[in-house]
Amino acid sequence: MNNFFSSLRLTVSSLVICSVIYPAVILGFAMVAAPESRQGSLIRNETGEVIGSRLIAQSFTRPGYFWPRPSAVDYDASATGGSNLSPTNPALTQRAAGGIAKLNLKSGQKVPADLVAASGSGLDPHISLASAKLQADRVAASRGLPLSVVESLIQDNLNGRALVVLGGEPIVNVLTLNIALDQAIADKE
Template sequence: MQTLLSSLRITVATMAICVGGYSAAVWALGQAVTPDTAEASIITKADGTIVGSRQVAQAFTRPQYFWPRPSAVNYNGAGAGGSNKSPTSKDLTARASQAVAAYGATGQNPLPAELAAASGAGLDPHITGRAARYQVARIAAARGIAAEEVEQVIDRSLFSPGGVFTPDRLVNVLEMNLALDGIQVR
Protein backbone atom coordinates (compact mmCIF):
# COMPACT_ATOMS: atom_id res chain seq x y z
CA MET A 1 0.00 0.00 0.00
CA GLN A 2 2.91 2.34 0.79
CA THR A 3 4.31 1.84 -2.72
CA LEU A 4 0.90 2.59 -4.30
CA LEU A 5 0.55 5.87 -2.38
CA SER A 6 4.11 6.90 -3.27
CA SER A 7 3.43 6.12 -6.93
CA LEU A 8 0.20 8.16 -6.88
CA ARG A 9 1.98 11.14 -5.30
CA ILE A 10 4.73 11.01 -7.92
CA THR A 11 2.13 10.74 -10.70
CA VAL A 12 0.14 13.71 -9.40
CA ALA A 13 3.29 15.80 -8.91
CA THR A 14 4.56 14.92 -12.38
CA MET A 15 1.22 15.80 -13.98
CA ALA A 16 1.02 19.09 -12.09
CA ILE A 17 4.51 20.07 -13.23
CA CYS A 18 4.39 18.73 -16.79
CA VAL A 19 0.80 19.64 -17.59
CA GLY A 20 -0.06 22.59 -15.39
CA GLY A 21 3.37 24.14 -14.94
CA TYR A 22 4.50 23.74 -18.54
CA SER A 23 1.19 25.05 -19.92
CA ALA A 24 1.31 28.06 -17.60
CA ALA A 25 4.92 28.79 -18.57
CA VAL A 26 4.17 28.63 -22.32
CA TRP A 27 1.07 30.82 -21.85
CA ALA A 28 3.03 33.39 -19.80
CA LEU A 29 5.86 33.47 -22.34
CA GLY A 30 3.35 33.98 -25.16
CA GLN A 31 1.65 36.81 -23.27
CA ALA A 32 4.99 38.49 -22.60
CA VAL A 33 6.53 38.12 -26.06
CA THR A 34 3.58 38.29 -28.50
CA PRO A 35 0.35 39.07 -26.64
CA ASP A 36 -1.71 39.60 -29.81
CA THR A 37 -0.93 36.19 -31.30
CA ALA A 38 -1.20 34.51 -27.90
CA GLU A 39 -4.81 35.71 -27.81
CA ALA A 40 -5.59 34.33 -31.33
CA SER A 41 -5.12 37.68 -33.14
CA ILE A 42 -8.84 38.37 -33.03
CA ILE A 43 -10.16 41.15 -35.28
CA THR A 44 -13.11 43.08 -33.88
CA LYS A 45 -15.21 45.91 -35.23
CA ALA A 46 -15.20 49.22 -33.38
CA ASP A 47 -18.34 48.08 -31.52
CA GLY A 48 -16.54 44.94 -30.23
CA THR A 49 -18.14 42.43 -32.61
CA ILE A 50 -15.69 39.68 -33.54
CA VAL A 51 -15.24 39.29 -37.30
CA GLY A 52 -12.35 36.81 -37.47
CA SER A 53 -8.69 36.19 -36.80
CA ARG A 54 -5.62 37.62 -38.47
CA GLN A 55 -4.14 34.10 -38.48
CA VAL A 56 -6.95 32.04 -40.10
CA ALA A 57 -8.26 32.47 -43.64
CA GLN A 58 -11.95 32.78 -44.39
CA ALA A 59 -13.76 31.87 -47.58
CA PHE A 60 -14.66 34.90 -49.69
CA THR A 61 -16.38 34.14 -52.98
CA ARG A 62 -18.34 37.29 -53.82
CA PRO A 63 -16.76 39.28 -56.67
CA GLN A 64 -16.47 42.52 -54.65
CA TYR A 65 -13.98 40.94 -52.23
CA PHE A 66 -10.41 39.74 -52.39
CA TRP A 67 -10.31 35.97 -52.57
CA PRO A 68 -7.83 33.99 -50.45
CA ARG A 69 -5.79 30.97 -51.47
CA PRO A 70 -7.81 27.79 -51.99
CA SER A 71 -8.21 25.58 -48.93
CA ALA A 72 -8.06 21.79 -48.88
CA VAL A 73 -10.01 21.86 -45.58
CA ASN A 74 -12.71 24.42 -46.54
CA TYR A 75 -11.15 27.02 -44.21
CA ASN A 76 -12.03 24.91 -41.15
CA GLY A 77 -9.65 25.94 -38.38
CA ALA A 78 -10.41 22.76 -36.45
CA GLY A 79 -9.11 20.60 -39.29
CA ALA A 80 -6.04 22.34 -40.67
CA GLY A 81 -4.08 20.39 -43.23
CA GLY A 82 -3.13 20.02 -46.83
CA SER A 83 -4.72 17.73 -49.36
CA ASN A 84 -1.69 15.40 -49.49
CA LYS A 85 -2.37 14.95 -53.18
CA SER A 86 0.37 14.33 -55.66
CA PRO A 87 1.07 17.01 -58.29
CA THR A 88 -0.16 14.44 -60.83
CA SER A 89 -3.51 14.01 -59.04
CA LYS A 90 -6.55 14.51 -61.25
CA ASP A 91 -8.46 16.04 -58.30
CA LEU A 92 -5.72 18.59 -57.74
CA THR A 93 -5.60 19.39 -61.45
CA ALA A 94 -9.38 19.84 -61.52
CA ARG A 95 -9.32 22.18 -58.50
CA ALA A 96 -6.56 24.28 -60.08
CA SER A 97 -8.47 24.38 -63.38
CA GLN A 98 -11.57 25.63 -61.54
CA ALA A 99 -9.51 28.38 -59.92
CA VAL A 100 -8.04 29.42 -63.26
CA ALA A 101 -11.55 29.57 -64.75
CA ALA A 102 -12.97 31.49 -61.76
CA TYR A 103 -10.30 34.17 -62.12
CA GLY A 104 -10.60 34.25 -65.91
CA ALA A 105 -6.88 33.66 -66.31
CA THR A 106 -5.41 33.31 -69.78
CA GLY A 107 -2.02 32.57 -71.31
CA GLN A 108 -1.50 36.32 -71.71
CA ASN A 109 -2.68 36.99 -68.13
CA PRO A 110 -1.56 33.95 -66.10
CA LEU A 111 -2.89 33.34 -62.60
CA PRO A 112 -0.36 33.66 -59.74
CA ALA A 113 0.31 30.11 -58.52
CA GLU A 114 -0.81 30.82 -54.95
CA LEU A 115 -4.34 31.58 -56.14
CA ALA A 116 -4.61 28.10 -57.66
CA ALA A 117 -2.74 26.09 -55.00
CA ALA A 118 -3.73 25.65 -51.37
CA SER A 119 -1.25 26.36 -48.61
CA GLY A 120 0.16 23.56 -46.47
CA ALA A 121 -2.35 24.09 -43.65
CA GLY A 122 -5.19 25.24 -45.89
CA LEU A 123 -5.71 28.26 -43.64
CA ASP A 124 -3.14 30.81 -44.83
CA PRO A 125 -4.75 34.26 -44.37
CA HIS A 126 -2.19 36.03 -46.57
CA ILE A 127 -1.59 36.43 -50.27
CA THR A 128 1.19 38.33 -52.00
CA GLY A 129 0.70 41.86 -53.24
CA ARG A 130 0.95 40.46 -56.77
CA ALA A 131 -1.97 38.07 -56.14
CA ALA A 132 -4.00 40.92 -54.62
CA ARG A 133 -3.31 43.18 -57.60
CA TYR A 134 -4.41 40.39 -59.94
CA GLN A 135 -7.91 40.78 -58.46
CA VAL A 136 -8.19 44.59 -58.68
CA ALA A 137 -10.17 44.80 -61.94
CA ARG A 138 -12.83 42.33 -60.76
CA ILE A 139 -13.26 44.03 -57.38
CA ALA A 140 -13.37 47.56 -58.83
CA ALA A 141 -15.97 46.52 -61.42
CA ALA A 142 -18.12 44.70 -58.84
CA ARG A 143 -18.04 47.67 -56.44
CA GLY A 144 -18.37 50.32 -59.14
CA ILE A 145 -15.26 52.15 -57.95
CA ALA A 146 -11.98 53.16 -59.57
CA ALA A 147 -9.24 50.56 -59.66
CA GLU A 148 -6.96 53.11 -57.97
CA GLU A 149 -9.12 52.96 -54.82
CA VAL A 150 -8.64 49.19 -54.61
CA GLU A 151 -4.91 49.64 -55.29
CA GLN A 152 -4.72 52.09 -52.35
CA VAL A 153 -6.22 49.46 -50.02
CA ILE A 154 -3.53 47.03 -51.16
CA ASP A 155 -0.75 49.60 -50.75
CA ARG A 156 -1.86 50.40 -47.18
CA SER A 157 -2.04 46.68 -46.33
CA LEU A 158 1.34 45.47 -47.63
CA PHE A 159 3.86 44.21 -45.08
CA SER A 160 7.01 42.09 -44.98
CA PRO A 161 6.76 39.48 -42.22
CA GLY A 162 10.45 38.62 -42.47
CA GLY A 163 11.71 42.13 -43.11
CA VAL A 164 14.51 42.21 -45.67
CA PHE A 165 14.52 38.39 -45.75
CA THR A 166 11.02 38.24 -47.29
CA PRO A 167 11.18 38.97 -51.02
CA ASP A 168 7.41 39.20 -51.53
CA ARG A 169 5.33 41.60 -49.48
CA LEU A 170 2.07 40.14 -48.20
CA VAL A 171 -1.44 41.32 -47.41
CA ASN A 172 -4.06 39.91 -45.05
CA VAL A 173 -7.19 39.10 -47.07
CA LEU A 174 -9.70 39.61 -44.23
CA GLU A 175 -8.22 42.97 -43.23
CA MET A 176 -8.29 44.22 -46.83
CA ASN A 177 -11.90 43.13 -47.28
CA LEU A 178 -12.88 44.94 -44.10
CA ALA A 179 -11.04 48.03 -45.36
CA LEU A 180 -12.97 47.81 -48.64
CA ASP A 181 -16.21 47.77 -46.66
CA GLY A 182 -15.02 50.76 -44.63
CA ILE A 183 -15.24 48.83 -41.37
CA GLN A 184 -13.01 50.17 -38.62
CA VAL A 185 -11.27 47.34 -36.79
CA ARG A 186 -9.27 47.06 -33.59
Protein backbone atom coordinates in the same frame (compact mmCIF):
# COMPACT_ATOMS: atom_id res chain seq x y z
CA MET B 1 5.76 -0.08 0.73
CA ASN B 2 8.27 2.77 0.95
CA ASN B 3 8.96 2.45 -2.77
CA PHE B 4 5.26 2.70 -3.53
CA PHE B 5 4.84 6.00 -1.64
CA SER B 6 8.04 7.41 -3.14
CA SER B 7 6.79 6.53 -6.62
CA LEU B 8 3.38 8.01 -5.87
CA ARG B 9 4.93 11.29 -4.62
CA LEU B 10 7.14 11.48 -7.71
CA THR B 11 4.17 10.82 -10.01
CA VAL B 12 1.95 13.41 -8.32
CA SER B 13 4.70 16.06 -8.26
CA SER B 14 5.54 15.42 -11.93
CA LEU B 15 1.86 15.68 -12.80
CA VAL B 16 1.48 18.99 -10.94
CA ILE B 17 4.67 20.45 -12.43
CA CYS B 18 3.99 19.34 -16.02
CA SER B 19 0.21 19.78 -16.10
CA VAL B 20 -0.36 22.86 -13.92
CA ILE B 21 2.74 24.90 -13.11
CA TYR B 22 4.53 24.75 -16.48
CA PRO B 23 1.41 25.60 -18.59
CA ALA B 24 0.54 28.44 -16.18
CA VAL B 25 4.04 29.92 -16.50
CA ILE B 26 3.96 29.65 -20.31
CA LEU B 27 0.46 31.18 -20.46
CA GLY B 28 1.54 34.03 -18.17
CA PHE B 29 4.57 34.69 -20.36
CA ALA B 30 2.38 34.65 -23.51
CA MET B 31 -0.08 37.09 -21.95
CA VAL B 32 2.75 39.55 -21.37
CA ALA B 33 4.87 38.93 -24.48
CA ALA B 34 2.12 38.63 -27.12
CA PRO B 35 -1.22 39.85 -25.76
CA GLU B 36 -2.97 39.95 -29.16
CA SER B 37 -1.79 36.56 -30.36
CA ARG B 38 -2.75 34.72 -27.20
CA GLN B 39 -6.40 35.35 -28.04
CA GLY B 40 -6.06 34.13 -31.63
CA SER B 41 -5.50 37.55 -33.23
CA LEU B 42 -9.23 38.15 -33.37
CA ILE B 43 -10.62 41.00 -35.43
CA ARG B 44 -13.69 42.77 -34.10
CA ASN B 45 -16.10 45.19 -35.78
CA GLU B 46 -17.22 48.54 -34.37
CA THR B 47 -19.70 46.87 -32.00
CA GLY B 48 -17.08 44.46 -30.62
CA GLU B 49 -18.40 41.40 -32.44
CA VAL B 50 -15.70 38.96 -33.61
CA ILE B 51 -15.66 38.86 -37.42
CA GLY B 52 -12.55 36.76 -37.95
CA SER B 53 -8.92 36.15 -37.15
CA ARG B 54 -5.76 37.47 -38.76
CA LEU B 55 -4.43 33.91 -38.61
CA ILE B 56 -7.22 31.93 -40.31
CA ALA B 57 -8.48 32.34 -43.87
CA GLN B 58 -12.14 32.87 -44.63
CA SER B 59 -14.02 32.17 -47.81
CA PHE B 60 -14.78 35.20 -49.96
CA THR B 61 -16.48 34.46 -53.27
CA ARG B 62 -18.25 37.65 -54.31
CA PRO B 63 -16.51 39.61 -57.08
CA GLY B 64 -16.30 42.74 -54.90
CA TYR B 65 -13.89 41.05 -52.50
CA PHE B 66 -10.36 39.76 -52.78
CA TRP B 67 -10.34 35.98 -52.85
CA PRO B 68 -8.04 33.94 -50.62
CA ARG B 69 -6.07 30.86 -51.54
CA PRO B 70 -8.19 27.79 -52.24
CA SER B 71 -8.74 25.59 -49.21
CA ALA B 72 -8.67 21.80 -49.20
CA VAL B 73 -10.76 21.88 -46.00
CA ASP B 74 -13.36 24.48 -47.03
CA TYR B 75 -11.88 27.02 -44.57
CA ASP B 76 -12.90 24.84 -41.59
CA ALA B 77 -10.44 25.62 -38.79
CA SER B 78 -11.35 22.41 -36.97
CA ALA B 79 -10.14 20.30 -39.89
CA THR B 80 -6.89 21.80 -41.09
CA GLY B 81 -4.79 20.03 -43.67
CA GLY B 82 -3.69 19.89 -47.25
CA SER B 83 -5.39 17.93 -49.99
CA ASN B 84 -2.66 15.27 -50.20
CA LEU B 85 -3.27 15.08 -53.95
CA SER B 86 -0.22 14.35 -56.04
CA PRO B 87 0.74 16.74 -58.86
CA THR B 88 -0.38 14.12 -61.38
CA ASN B 89 -3.84 13.64 -59.84
CA PRO B 90 -6.59 14.71 -62.28
CA ALA B 91 -8.69 16.15 -59.43
CA LEU B 92 -5.90 18.61 -58.61
CA THR B 93 -5.61 19.63 -62.25
CA GLN B 94 -9.39 20.12 -62.50
CA ARG B 95 -9.47 22.23 -59.32
CA ALA B 96 -6.64 24.43 -60.63
CA ALA B 97 -8.32 24.79 -64.03
CA GLY B 98 -11.58 25.81 -62.33
CA GLY B 99 -9.73 28.42 -60.27
CA ILE B 100 -8.01 29.82 -63.35
CA ALA B 101 -11.30 29.99 -65.28
CA LYS B 102 -12.92 31.88 -62.40
CA LEU B 103 -10.22 34.57 -62.60
CA ASN B 104 -11.17 35.67 -66.15
CA LEU B 105 -7.57 36.34 -67.12
CA LYS B 106 -6.51 38.59 -69.93
CA SER B 107 -4.48 37.05 -72.72
CA GLY B 108 -0.94 36.25 -71.60
CA GLN B 109 -1.59 37.01 -67.93
CA LYS B 110 0.23 34.67 -65.55
CA VAL B 111 -1.53 33.16 -62.55
CA PRO B 112 0.29 33.26 -59.21
CA ALA B 113 0.43 29.76 -57.75
CA ASP B 114 -1.24 30.80 -54.52
CA LEU B 115 -4.52 31.56 -56.31
CA VAL B 116 -4.90 27.99 -57.57
CA ALA B 117 -3.00 25.87 -55.02
CA ALA B 118 -4.15 25.31 -51.46
CA SER B 119 -1.70 25.83 -48.62
CA GLY B 120 -0.50 22.99 -46.41
CA SER B 121 -3.00 23.88 -43.67
CA GLY B 122 -5.82 24.94 -46.00
CA LEU B 123 -6.21 28.07 -43.87
CA ASP B 124 -3.42 30.42 -44.97
CA PRO B 125 -4.86 33.94 -44.52
CA HIS B 126 -2.40 35.60 -46.91
CA ILE B 127 -2.03 35.94 -50.64
CA SER B 128 0.98 37.23 -52.51
CA LEU B 129 1.19 40.82 -53.69
CA ALA B 130 0.99 39.52 -57.26
CA SER B 131 -2.29 37.71 -56.45
CA ALA B 132 -3.78 40.84 -54.94
CA LYS B 133 -2.75 42.96 -57.94
CA LEU B 134 -4.23 40.37 -60.31
CA GLN B 135 -7.60 40.70 -58.56
CA ALA B 136 -7.55 44.52 -58.26
CA ASP B 137 -9.30 45.21 -61.61
CA ARG B 138 -12.19 42.86 -60.78
CA VAL B 139 -12.65 44.26 -57.28
CA ALA B 140 -12.46 47.90 -58.44
CA ALA B 141 -14.98 47.33 -61.24
CA SER B 142 -17.36 45.42 -58.96
CA ARG B 143 -17.21 48.06 -56.22
CA GLY B 144 -17.28 51.05 -58.56
CA LEU B 145 -14.00 52.31 -57.14
CA PRO B 146 -11.08 53.77 -59.07
CA LEU B 147 -8.32 51.21 -59.57
CA SER B 148 -5.88 53.59 -57.85
CA VAL B 149 -7.93 53.41 -54.61
CA VAL B 150 -7.92 49.62 -54.63
CA GLU B 151 -4.18 49.51 -55.38
CA SER B 152 -3.56 51.96 -52.54
CA LEU B 153 -5.50 49.70 -50.16
CA ILE B 154 -3.36 46.76 -51.26
CA GLN B 155 -0.17 48.71 -50.51
CA ASP B 156 -1.55 49.84 -47.13
CA ASN B 157 -2.25 46.22 -46.15
CA LEU B 158 1.08 44.66 -47.08
CA ASN B 159 2.38 42.44 -44.27
CA GLY B 160 6.04 42.36 -45.18
CA ARG B 161 7.66 39.34 -46.71
CA ALA B 162 6.95 35.65 -46.20
CA LEU B 163 10.11 33.61 -45.65
CA VAL B 164 12.37 36.66 -45.73
CA VAL B 165 15.43 34.46 -45.30
CA LEU B 166 14.62 32.67 -48.53
CA GLY B 167 13.88 35.88 -50.46
CA GLY B 168 10.12 35.66 -50.04
CA GLU B 169 7.71 38.08 -51.60
CA PRO B 170 5.40 40.60 -49.90
CA ILE B 171 2.09 39.19 -48.69
CA VAL B 172 -1.35 40.63 -48.00
CA ASN B 173 -3.82 39.46 -45.36
CA VAL B 174 -7.09 38.92 -47.28
CA LEU B 175 -9.44 39.57 -44.36
CA THR B 176 -7.84 42.85 -43.30
CA LEU B 177 -7.71 43.98 -46.95
CA ASN B 178 -11.40 43.21 -47.43
CA ILE B 179 -12.26 45.03 -44.19
CA ALA B 180 -10.30 48.07 -45.42
CA LEU B 181 -12.17 47.81 -48.73
CA ASP B 182 -15.54 47.82 -46.94
CA GLN B 183 -14.38 50.81 -44.87
CA ALA B 184 -13.35 52.70 -48.01
CA ILE B 185 -16.83 52.14 -49.45
CA ALA B 186 -18.47 53.27 -46.18
CA ASP B 187 -16.29 56.40 -46.12
CA LYS B 188 -17.23 57.15 -49.74
CA GLU B 189 -20.97 57.09 -48.97
